[in-house]
Amino acid sequence: MLRNQPLAPARAQRTAAARRLWQEHGAALVAEGEIARLLAEYHQAILRSQGLMRSDQAFAACADCAGEGGGASCCFAGAEEWYGELLLLINLMLGAELPDEAEGGQDCFFNGAEGCRLTAHFAICLNFFCPALSERLGPERLARLRRVIGRELNAGQALEEVMLRWFRERGVAVSL
Ligand code: SF4
Numbered sequence: 317m318l319r320n321q322p323l324a325p326a327r328a329q330r331t332a333a334a335r336r337l338w339q340e341h342g343a344a345l346v347a348e349g350e351i352a353r354l355l356a357e358y359h360q361a362i363l364r365s366q367g368l369m370r371s372d373q374a375f376a377a378c379a380d381c382a383g384e385g386g387g388a389s390c391c392f393a394g395a396e397e398w399y400g401e402l403l404l405l406i407n408l409m410l411g412a413e414l415p416d417e418a419e420g421g422q423d424c425f426f427n428g429a430e431g432c433r434l435t436a437h438f439a440i441c442l443n444f445f446c447p448a449l450s451e452r453l454g455p456e457r458l459a460r461l462r463r464v465i466g467r468e469l470n471a472g473q474a475l476e477e478v479m480l481r482w483f484r485e486r487g488v489a490v491s492l
Pocket residue numbers: 390391392395396424425426427428431432433434437441
């Protein structure tokens with residue numbers, strides 16, 4: 317799905333817009349049976365892939381690497397611009413707190429002392445495995461992780477599509 321289109325509002329504005337959408341429509345959204353079901357499925361898929369990342373020591377490897385470079389990481393500055401209102405809103409629906417302050421030095425705005433501060437992620441954040449991590453995981457574990465992450469992305473996309481339709485039917489504009 318295309319995001320970060322030219323003239324997209326800045327991150328702070330998109331965050332404010334997502335909060336507004338959550339405040340104005342959150343209750344109605346989660347009361348919608350199909351949305352509630354897809355949200356729960358997406359959350360389960362996220363927890364499954366995060367669990368696998370943890371048990372395969374992938375998070376630990378990323379933390380080691382970031383420590384070595386004094387905070388250097390694949391989560392580079394500017395990556396926060398990939399996140400549009402809809403995905404930020406979904407983060408709020410999943411209980412994530414959208415930060416207003418940077419913590420990650422020169423990294424992506426959403427990177428914090430404990431890693432990424434978001435729950436729902438854009439595809440590139442999930443799909444990128446650097447050569448060192450790929451090697452450390454090995455082909456089998458990497459393939460298994462990619463399968464689980466693929467299911468997470470599919471679940472997220474299914475939710476996004478239904479939510480976009482929901483907003484469209486009510487004449488509410490939401491940026492991707
Ligand atoms: S995983 Fe999180 S911190 Fe890293 S680039 Fe993506 S949004 Fe930013």
